[in-house]
Amino acid sequence: MFDIGVNLTSSQFAKDRDEVMSRSVAAGVDGMLLTGTNLHESQQAQALARQYTRCWSTAGVHPHDSSHWQASTEEAIVALAGLPEVVAIGECGLDFNRNFSTPQEQERAFLAQLHIAAELQMPVFMHCRDAHARFLTLLEPWLDKLPGAVLHCFTGSRQEMQECVDRGLYIGITGWVCDERRGLELRELxxxxxxxxxxxxxDAPYLLPRDISPKPASRRNEPAWLPHILERIATWRGDDPQHLAAITDDNVRALFGIAF
Known part of the structure; x- marks a missing residue:
């Protein structure tokens, strides 16, 4: 099993990162993609991907941090993208839910990163929250120029999912689907x-699955919980978990061009 979204740079992992990685291997996680959400964390993610086996990373700027995008940021992201551990541009996209950066700043940074991905022929690792229509409007002209794209941590509607799939996007599903308070619509699709x-x-350390039993003492999520998420997804889809794990692993290889 491959975890496509791990925020291993988080301070929540600072004290026991080695143990977290050991637990993930013991749980059957064969590889993971470490998420870069701003320039500093992208640099950290790349360093961690080099440190740990069967890890790769993204390089990009999350919409929350889009206000910091400038020419030097672009140059640094391009330089990072040339390193062997970096296999995707992002996390980039739009988040009109919180608007920590203005919509205009978010759109500027998103388009700049789509341009980088197209120029370098790298897939994009994307975020979209409360911005579906505008997100697709900005993305669509780039789709035939990109080798691939994933909308990570998808929490939208069935129609939004279908519109993304119709455009060739991969859909990333997290433990959000295990939350009986807010994940039922996602579960049904x-x-x-x-x-x-x-x-x-x-999406560790965030989104600890709520239906884990017994509940861990900490509310921190870890890659070691990926098998639980996979099993629950397979159950709700009516799939065999091992078969689904093999398919999703093949999807990782196809999108990111990595061997694990």
Whole structure:
């Protein structure tokens, strides 16, 4: 099993990162993609991907940090993208839910990163929250120029999912689907995601699955919980977990061009 979304740079992992990685291996996680959400964390993610086996990273700027985008940021992201550990541009996109950066700043940074990905022929690792229509409007002209794209931590509607899949996007599903308070709509659309477009992730240390039993003492999520998320997704889709794990692993290889 491959976890496509791990925020291993988080301070929540500072004291026991080695143990977290050991637990993930013991749980059957064969590889992971470490997420870069700003320039500093992208540099950290790349360094951690070099440090740990079967890890790769992204390089990009999250919409929350888009106000910091400038020419020097672009140059640094391009330099990072040339390193062997970096296999995608992002996390980039739009988040109109919180608007920590203005919509205009978010759009500028998103388009700049789509341009980088197209120029370098790298896939994009994307974020979208409360911005679906504008997100697709900005993305669509680039789709035929990109080798691939994933919308990570998808939490939208069935129609939004279908519109993304129709445009060739992969869909990343997290433990959000295990939350009986807010994940039921997402749970219901799981059977409609084509298996060849499905990817799984923890988004650790965030989104600890609420249906884990017994509940861990800490509310921190870890990559070691990926098998639980996979099993629950498979159940709600009516799939065999091992078969689904094999398919999603193949999807990782196809999108990111990595061997694990």
């Amino acid at each position: 799981l059977p409609f995601i084509p298996a060849e477009k499905l990817l799984i992730e923890t």
